[in-house]
Amino acid sequence: MLRKFGVVLTLALLLSACSPKLDWRTVQSPQDRYSALFPGKPEKIQRKLPYQNQEIPQTLEAVKIEDDIYSVSTIHLSKIQATLAPKLLEQLQGNLLNRANVSLESALSVDALYQTANKQRIATKDYFLEFKSTGAVEQSMRVRWITRIAPDNGVWIYQISVLHKAPARVDAKQFFSEEAYANFFDEFRPE
Template structure:
């Protein structure tokens, strides 16, 4: 059952990223702006005005809210997805997070241990620094297109004993393959990851 939910969540995120890619015919240049998402308990620095999409994922007679904010700039899609678990659903957190990660890792032919990664930090809205790990993925080539991603998962408990699962990522799609760890260390990407602030 958890696998089914994770597949739905992952499929939804991929579909929304694709929709954002095709809907944004003219990509803006970097136009940094802080986006406040009080309902999802975070603020983020986006390099353009993001589109926001909402959905409720059905699971065992319950609905799990999920949102995606994303913007396409040239060959990159910057996105933040937020999945909310209430106190009656928080037991799903470990398996849901594991399956979200596993879905992307399998698409890149790696696993949690073999995926390229780097230690990092994020700051909460109250400026508390917390250690985190970022992953750098290269997806199999489709011929004319090469795709890579930097992704970070953050989980936060809520005062109501629920939880948030945040997925912060940049998806790069272009004719030439890049070396993800070096490529995603450029300032534009660092700004996006460093300025994501959950409450």
């Protein structure tokens, strides 16, 4: 009887090990000109950002897995709006960096590379942010911004990020260097 229980327990543990919490899938977004490897099926939200008396289209694809939110935010600026890109990017970065009480220059960052759909490797930076505590929950984030010229001479601005919420503070750089997070960043492919 004890042997049968041990066999059943072993089988249950093996089956649970075969059911990972991360269900990696490549998500193609031709309208936003990228592909990404998400750890689950993301939801998509579209909205218009009011910016300098204009409506700027923004798309967000995100999935929540336990304490983490994996997301890709996309903004497309038309050819006539392209001159807005530097200031809009600065504002997007500033909003996050201010919440973490750092600047672009003082934030913990590492040099990184991303690969385009045509396999070109381009330098970028990843930022590791730790936000002020809002009670019992600590928040940290790894974020990357990529700007690309569109075929219509417009501009694409991508924000790739993972937000981690947990009761204890983590070392953001070490935590987000784990494979589950590195895959998400490494497999983002803009056109």
